[in-house]
Amino acid sequence: xxxxxxxxxxxxxxxxxxxxxxxxxxxxxxxxxxxxxxxxxxxxxxxxxxxxxxxxxxxxxxxxxxxxxxxxxxxxxxxxxxxxxxxxxxxxxxxxxxxxxxxxxxxxxxxxxxxxxxxxxxxxxxxxxxxxxxxxxxxxxxxxxxxxxxxxxxxxxxxxxxxxxxxxxxxxxxxxxxxxxxxxxxxxxxxxxxxxxxxxxxxxxxxxxxxxxxxxxxxxxxxxxxxxxxxxxxxxxxxxxxxxxxxxxxxxxxxxxxxxxxxxxxxxxxxxxxxxxxxxxxxxxxxxxxxxxxxxxxxxxxxxxxxxxxxxxxxxxxxxxxxxxxxxxxxxxxxxxxxxxxxxxxxxxxxxxxx
Numbered sequence: 001x002x003x004x005x006x007x008x009x010x011x012x013x014x015x016x017x018x019x020x021x022x023x024x025x026x027x028x029x030x031x032x033x034x035x036x037x038x039x040x041x042x043x044x045x046x047x048x049x050x051x052x053x054x055x056x057x058x059x060x061x062x063x064x065x066x067x068x069x070x071x072x073x074x075x076x077x078x079x080x081x082x083x084x085x086x087x088x089x090x091x092x093x094x095x096x097x098x099x100x101x102x103x104x105x106x107x108x109x110x111x112x113x114x115x116x117x118x119x120x121x122x123x124x125x126x127x128x129x130x131x132x133x134x135x136x137x138x139x140x141x142x143x144x145x146x147x148x149x150x151x152x153x154x155x156x157x158x159x160x161x162x163x164x165x166x167x168x169x170x171x172x173x174x175x176x177x178x179x180x181x182x183x184x185x186x187x188x189x190x191x192x193x194x195x196x197x198x199x200x201x202x203x204x205x206x207x208x209x210x211x212x213x214x215x216x217x218x219x220x221x222x223x224x225x226x227x228x229x230x231x232x233x234x235x236x237x238x239x240x241x242x243x244x245x246x247x248x249x250x251x252x253x254x255x256x257x258x259x260x261x262x263x264x265x266x267x268x269x270x271x272x273x274x275x276x277x278x279x280x281x282x283x284x285x286x287x288x289x290x291x292x293x294x295x296x297x298x299x300x301x302x303x304x305x306x307x308x309x310x311x312x313x314x315x316x317x318x319x320x321x322x323x324x325x326x327x328x329x330x331x332x333x334x335x336x337x338x339x340x341x342x343x344x345x346x347x348x349x350x351x352x353x354x355x
Contacts, residue, residue, distance in 0.1 A: 009142075009184045012149020013174035020091050020149065023162060028065065028090060031161040032056060035233045037245040039073045048073015048081070050245045052157055052233065059087040059095050067154040075243060079104040083279075086116075086154030094118070094152040100280070108132045113280075114182070116152065123147050125182055140182050150176040151187055160209060163189065164227030167207050179215035187213050197226060197234055200250050206234050228253065 032055050039048040050071040057066035065088050072081030079102075086097035097116040103109065111130040116123065125140040151159060156177075163169055169191040177187035192208025206226040213221045222239040230253045236245040297303055310329055319325040 009146055010174075010176060010186050012176050013172055015170055016149045016173045016175045019170055019173055023091065025090065027162055027165065028158075030165065031158060031231055032065075033232070033251075035247075035251075037233065037236065038248050039071065039243050039245050041075075042242045042244075047075060047243060050236070054158055054161070057087060062089065062095070064089050064095060065158060067157055069154070069157055071245075084154050084157075086152065088152075088155045088158060092151065092155040092159055094123075094150070094155055097152050097154050098277075099153060118144065121145075123150070125178070127182060138182070142184065147176055147184070149174075150184075152178075156187075156211070160211070160225055160233075161227070161231040163209055164207055164225075165229075165231045167229075169209060177213050179213065179218045181215075181217055183215065183217055185213060185215040185218075187211065192224065192226075195226070199228075199234055199247050202250055204228060204234070204250075 035050075035052040037050040038046055039050055041047055048071065051069065053066075053068045055066050057064055067084070067086050067088055069084040070081070071083075072079075074080070081102055083100045084097065087095040089095055094116060095118050097114075099112075099114045099116070101110075101112040103111075109130075109132065111128075113128045115126045118124075121144045123142040123144060125142075127138045127140070129136045129138075169189050173189055175187045175189075177185055179185045188211070190210040190212070192210050194205055194207055196203050197206045198204075206228060208224060208226045211223045211225065224235075224237050224239065225233060226235045227233055228251075232247065232251050232253070234247040237243075310326070313329065314322070314325065317325065
């Protein structure tokens with residue numbers, strides 16, 4: 001376990017703390033919807049999808065918000081993706097977060113998993129990094145008092161919607177975040193103003209926000225986000241990246257409802273590939289089955305010989321009905337004795353027709 005208590009850590013600004021305290025429940029209610037964007041290359045090629053879902057939830061009897069973001073696709077024909085699932089409080093404090101990233105490079109896949117959870121008076125982050133066959137595990141702990149103003153990747157998605165709906169980014173807001181090496185660093189936001197963007201067949205006015213992460217031990221990272229008036233995300237790009245995530249179809253704009261006591265929740269289909277836990281279990285089970293099958297084949301070399309003989313016989317005879325032919329071919333291997341196999345019957349019929 002890596003204790004970070006003795007290290008000098010950055011602090012969130014007063015403006016950032018005040019912003020978190022200013023968030024009203026009514027604002028959060030209007031941020032409960034689904035964003036669905038398409039990942040596009042610099043040449044205009046569609047590479048994948050990006051979705052964000054925020055909904056009300058309960059975490060250990062505490063009312064909070066469940067945030068699920070998923071990005072998957074192929075860049076340069078290499079499958080890659082990111083999945084985030086988290087519970088966030090009404091003040092955007094992260095109660096629990098699962099973060100999974102993967103890049104399936106041939107012969108050298110990269111997989112990163114992290115689990116963040118608040119445990120009493122501290123924030124604990126467990127991290128697993130797998131490169132090829134090499135796996136490394138680390139645990140980081142942060143006193144809860146040292147992470148005031150901390151914004152995780154999940155809570156950042158909710159905060160961006162709030163800023164977009166307010167159409168204003170207060171100055172001097174400095175939040176805490178984590179860099180790629182899980183060190184505390186600062187995160188800032190900057191207003192990019194209004195501009196026009198084509199969504200589907202419509203030209204819409206969108207509001208821009210810049211997010212930057214500054215790390216003393218890593219290169220700075222910067223993203224540009226643009227939103228519709230109701231907080232729907234229209235585009236997202238990481239500066240320096242060859243891909244952009246864009247909204248290609250206008251959503252139903254979400255405005256303040258007349259009856260706020262009857263919130264409407266959008267239906268979200270269950271896509272098990274996008275659930276980090278289910279997909280991880282699927283991959284584990286898949287690898288387990290592949291290993292078991294390979295072991296079985298090694299222990300039974302006669303299997304390859306039988307299949308080779310069958311395929312050779314099949315190609316020589318070239319039957320019209322392969323299923324019947326296969327049943328006839330493997331019938332002698334059965335432990336049950338038959339007075340007359342279908343192979344013998346079909347052979348007799350073939351002789352009769354020829355005569």
